Amino acid sequence: MTTGEDAEKQPPHGTTLDDYTDRYSAALRGMTPSEIRALFSVANRPEVVSLAGGMPYVEALPLQSIAALVSEVVSAQGSVALQYGSGQGLPELREQICEVMDLEGIAASADDIVVTTGSQQALDMVSRVFLDPGDVVLAEGPSYVGALGTFQAAQAEVVHVAMDHDGLIPSELKATLERLRRDGRRAKFLYTVPNFHNPAGVTLTESRRDEVMALAEAYDLLVVEDNPYGLLGFEASPGRALRSRSQSRVIYLGSFSKTFAAGLRVGWVLAPHAVRDKLTMVSEAQVLSPSNLTQKVVSEYLLKYPWREQIKVFRDVYQERRDAMLHALELHMPAGITWTRPTGGFYIWLTLPEGWDAKAMVPRALAHKVAYVPGIGFYADGDGVRQMRLSYCYPPPERIAEGIRRLAGVIGEESELRETFGPMLGSGSAANRTSGRSRSRGTETPDPGTV
Amino acid sequence: MTTGEDAEKQPPHGTTLDDYTDRYSAALRGMTPSEIRALFSVANRPEVVSLAGGMPYVEALPLQSIAALVSEVVSAQGSVALQYGSGQGLPELREQICEVMDLEGIAASADDIVVTTGSQQALDMVSRVFLDPGDVVLAEGPSYVGALGTFQAAQAEVVHVAMDHDGLIPSELKATLERLRRDGRRAKFLYTVPNFHNPAGVTLTESRRDEVMALAEAYDLLVVEDNPYGLLGFEASPGRALRSRSQSRVIYLGSFSKTFAAGLRVGWVLAPHAVRDKLTMVSEAQVLSPSNLTQKVVSEYLLKYPWREQIKVFRDVYQERRDAMLHALELHMPAGITWTRPTGGFYIWLTLPEGWDAKAMVPRALAHKVAYVPGIGFYADGDGVRQMRLSYCYPPPERIAEGIRRLAGVIGEESELRETFGPMLGSGSAANRTSGRSRSRGTETPDPGTV
Numbered sequence: 001m002t003t004g005e006d007a008e009k010q011p012p013h014g015t016t017l018d019d020y021t022d023r024y025s026a027a028l029r030g031m032t033p034s035e036i037r038a039l040f041s042v043a044n045r046p047e048v049v050s051l052a053g054g055m056p057y058v059e060a061l062p063l064q065s066i067a068a069l070v071s072e073v074v075s076a077q078g079s080v081a082l083q084y085g086s087g088q089g090l091p092e093l094r095e096q097i098c099e100v101m102d103l104e105g106i107a108a109s110a111d112d113i114v115v116t117t118g119s120q121q122a123l124d125m126v127s128r129v130f131l132d133p134g135d136v137v138l139a140e141g142p143s144y145v146g147a148l149g150t151f152q153a154a155q156a157e158v159v160h161v162a163m164d165h166d167g168l169i170p171s172e173l174k175a176t177l178e179r180l181r182r183d184g185r186r187a188k189f190l191y192t193v194p195n196f197h198n199p200a201g202v203t204l205t206e207s208r209r210d211e212v213m214a215l216a217e218a219y220d221l222l223v224v225e226d227n228p229y230g231l232l233g234f235e236a237s238p239g240r241a242l243r244s245r246s247q248s249r250v251i252y253l254g255s256f257s258k259t260f261a262a263g264l265r266v267g268w269v270l271a272p273h274a275v276r277d278k279l280t281m282v283s284e285a286q287v288l289s290p291s292n293l294t295q296k297v298v299s300e301y302l303l304k305y306p307w308r309e310q311i312k313v314f315r316d317v318y319q320e321r322r323d324a325m326l327h328a329l330e331l332h333m334p335a336g337i338t339w340t341r342p343t344g345g346f347y348i349w350l351t352l353p354e355g356w357d358a359k360a361m362v363p364r365a366l367a368h369k370v371a372y373v374p375g376i377g378f379y380a381d382g383d384g385v386r387q388m389r390l391s392y393c394y395p396p397p398e399r400i401a402e403g404i405r406r407l408a409g410v411i412g413e414e415s416e417l418r419e420t421f422g423p424m425l426g427s428g429s430a431a432n433r434t435s436g437r438s439r440s441r442g443t444e445t446p447d448p449g450t451v
Numbered sequence: 452m453t454t455g456e457d458a459e460k461q462p463p464h465g466t467t468l469d470d471y472t473d474r475y476s477a478a479l480r481g482m483t484p485s486e487i488r489a490l491f492s493v494a495n496r497p498e499v500v501s502l503a504g505g506m507p508y509v510e511a512l513p514l515q516s517i518a519a520l521v522s523e524v525v526s527a528q529g530s531v532a533l534q535y536g537s538g539q540g541l542p543e544l545r546e547q548i549c550e551v552m553d554l555e556g557i558a559a560s561a562d563d564i565v566v567t568t569g570s571q572q573a574l575d576m577v578s579r580v581f582l583d584p585g586d587v588v589l590a591e592g593p594s595y596v597g598a599l600g601t602f603q604a605a606q607a608e609v610v611h612v613a614m615d616h617d618g619l620i621p622s623e624l625k626a627t628l629e630r631l632r633r634d635g636r637r638a639k640f641l642y643t644v645p646n647f648h649n650p651a652g653v654t655l656t657e658s659r660r661d662e663v664m665a666l667a668e669a670y671d672l673l674v675v676e677d678n679p680y681g682l683l684g685f686e687a688s689p690g691r692a693l694r695s696r697s698q699s700r701v702i703y704l705g706s707f708s709k710t711f712a713a714g715l716r717v718g719w720v721l722a723p724h725a726v727r728d729k730l731t732m733v734s735e736a737q738v739l740s741p742s743n744l745t746q747k748v749v750s751e752y753l754l755k756y757p758w759r760e761q762i763k764v765f766r767d768v769y770q771e772r773r774d775a776m777l778h779a780l781e782l783h784m785p786a787g788i789t790w791t792r793p794t795g796g797f798y799i800w801l802t803l804p805e806g807w808d809a810k811a812m813v814p815r816a817l818a819h820k821v822a823y824v825p826g827i828g829f830y831a832d833g834d835g836v837r838q839m840r841l842s843y844c845y846p847p848p849e850r851i852a853e854g855i856r857r858l859a860g861v862i863g864e865e866s867e868l869r870e871t872f873g874p875m876l877g878s879g880s881a882a883n884r885t886s887g888r889s890r891s892r893g894t895e896t897p898d899p900g901t902v
Binding site for chain 1: 469470471474475476477479482498503506507509510512513514515517518519522523525526529530531532533534535568569570571572575580581582583586597600601603605639642673699708712713714715716723725726729732733735736737738739740741742743745746748760
């Protein structure tokens with residue numbers, strides 16, 4: 001990922017001014033580059049331990065088996081695999097996706113599925129179908145940065161709903177819905193990642209799932225359930241999908257990026273029939289059809305490879321890494337630093353003491369050769385200043401341990417600076433510089449990092 | 452492509468009413484399914500000769516060589532090919548794309564390229580970067596249906612500019628620009644397919660390219676040059692790309708769908724540096740990154756396979772099919788029917804006599820087991836009623852001949868009906884039913900079908 005960024009260092013043609021500014025769309029002018037993206041150019045240098053990116057550990061895949069399978073797809077089914085496909089996606093793959101979803105308690109018809117170019121396209125399609133500028137979207141605080149970017153591109157207003165160690169807090173959701181109702185507004189949908197949340201690392205409990213769906217009924221709320229990590233539970237499976245509780249209220253997003261391979265860009269969206277129709281139309285306007293080749297590869301893999309066993313391999317890899325990170329955190333972190341303890345997925349959410357600024361500490365962390373993502377990027381309202389996301393998915397356990405050791409050093413330094421010179425000279429002085437995009441602050445959010 | 456459509460015949464869940472209507476975005480409510488899409492379910496039945504779809508003849512590809520190459524990509528470079536990539540696309544592929552564009556006279560930096568999920572995504576990205584609801588886009592009349600769909604999704608107003616056998620008419624472009632200026636409006640860009648136009652089958656002459664770009668300078672107009680067919684010239688290459696005449700005014704769209712394989716969904720956009728930056732940001736919000744696997748496959752193919760020779764193979768295939776179609780048209784079509792004579796690409800544009808309605812004739816054509824696309828889908832303003840697009844890219848020459856023979860039968864029948872009962876009982880009676888989307892009619896368009 002660094003290479004594209006490195007290329008940016010070439011001088012632009014002619015001038016650094018943007019001659020096209022007065023031609024851009026209003027939606028574009030509202031878009032800002034992701035906080036995460038700006039980090040990648042340095043974070044991916046080999047000497048840096050990157051706890052920043054959320055790249056799955058594809059090295060755990062059986063490359064030779066996949067090579068053979070891909071070769072077979074092209075030689076035996078090349079006239080389909082290399083051709084344009086249907087906007088909705090290959091029927092046989094959609095049938096197989098139903099089997100995958102069955103593992104999480106979802107009963108669905110293949111006809112209600114649209115295959116997408118990764119889950120990100122599904123998010124963009126959902127935004128195009130439902131969002132007008134100024135519309136309200138509810139999302140956990142913090143929330144997945146790629147979703148926030150898409151809602152921002154649609155010029156929607158994100159209202160965050162607080163989480164704790166049991167995930168989204170139903171009483172906070174209810175309070176937010178009540179407040180919107182009093183204001184004469186309606187949320188177009190609730191965007192939620194119930195399982196092994198990115199970035200918070202928490203999971204919605206079974207009883208809260210019932211409560212959330214009861215509120216959705218009571219307030220006539222649509223729910224967009226994003227579930228890329230659901231099959232990556234370490235100790236146990238998470239609760240049944242929200243979609244298993246309601247067919248008509250839930251639009252469900254799935255992905256093969258974490259259970260198989262992100263480079264294929266194959267995800268899907270399951271939606272009520274009428275909505276599925278619209279999603280297909282939008283997808284055709286965006287990409288005509290998803291790649292038949294990568295769809296066929298996924299389909300053959302599900303057909304011929306023991307993919308459930310491979311998911312267990314992934315789980316074991318990630319569990320070992322989570323353990324390494326938790327162990328290192330216990331070992332190295334000073335008092336006053338807290339973090340979540342995920343039972344699956346890729347991420348730990350760490351909270352610094354009151355008044356600290358995780359974003360302002362990034363340069364020092366990079367000087368200490370460790371990278372993380374500051375929490376502010378996961379909020380639409382300037383919150384998350386003293387949080388950071390730590391990913392354990394990609395580096396091997398010993399690198400994770402070393403990364404946390406380095407991070408603890410950075411935190412120790414910050415602590416000393418603050419003790420010696422007071423917070424004004426520590427990174428905390430930047431705490432109030434970061435609220436540029438602040439708007440529509442939701443409820444006062446209890447901190448998922450503190451659990 | 453039929454399978455997805457067939458699946459639609461299953462009864463929807465519960466009700467045929469759409470319970471979500473009051474939640475949809477304004478942009479979505481303006482979108483209508485493509486005229487072409489609705490045809491596919493019947494057009495792809497084996498007994499029907501389909502002159503409708505624009506599917507490239509991927510059967511001419513060396514499947515075993517590609518299978519070996521794909522296998523090599525996964526086994527030797529799997530950790531990259533199966534992983535997330537950069538939003539801008541793989542650097543090595545962007546370098547190779549520069550070599551491909553060099554064949555059409557374009558000098559470019561790899562840094563100014565964004566790899567896309569097919570050219571359709573590039574169209575959507577350009578629309579997102581530049582278009583607000585109500586903005587004016589200029590486009591040839593007729594124009595590529597996928598582009599019209601995207602502009603429609605962006606709620607832009609398409610103003611068509613007339614073409615003749617030499618492509619877009621500069622004097623018509625000038626008149627349109629003048630008219631807009633008088634009205635105090637500005638076109639966000641001109642969308643044009645200069646080479647082997649879809650659907651018109653005509654090519655912009657070299658001198659007109661200079662004239663169009665001179666007008667772009669004079670009127671401060673951006674040009675979006677869409678060039679999927681430029682390397683598929685039969686007798687000679689088309690003129691040099693518009694992009695070779697101006698780096699700052701032209702956003703250039705390229706694709707491997709016709710020169711290699713559509714199923715990979717790999718295209719690209721070349722844009723001035725500042726615009727490229729915005730396009731990358733939009734692409735990340737849409738799909739995070741294009742598929743590394745399919746990008747690697749294209750890159751390896753360009754590196755290791757004699758791809759220029761393969762393009763010659765494609766040219767020979769399509770030239771033979773164009774010849775078969777032109778010959779059959781000469782042989783079977785009655786007087787009063789005219790058509791274009793493409794020197795490359797996939798399409799012939801046929802014009803029926805005054806007062807006829809190509810769309811109304813579709814059911815009869817299907818009963819005669821031949822399919823085409825009625826011209827009205829290629830206009831945003833209800834024009835194209837008596838035109839149709841005939842594709843020669845996919846069926847073998849003998850099927851093309853049979854298809855044209857059947858089509859001539861349909862046209863003969865229509866002629867007889869009209870002579871016997873008058874136009875009110877012929878399909879022409881539907882001519883005025885088709886202007887539902889009529890708005891913003893541009894200049895009076897000379898008919899490219901008459902040349």
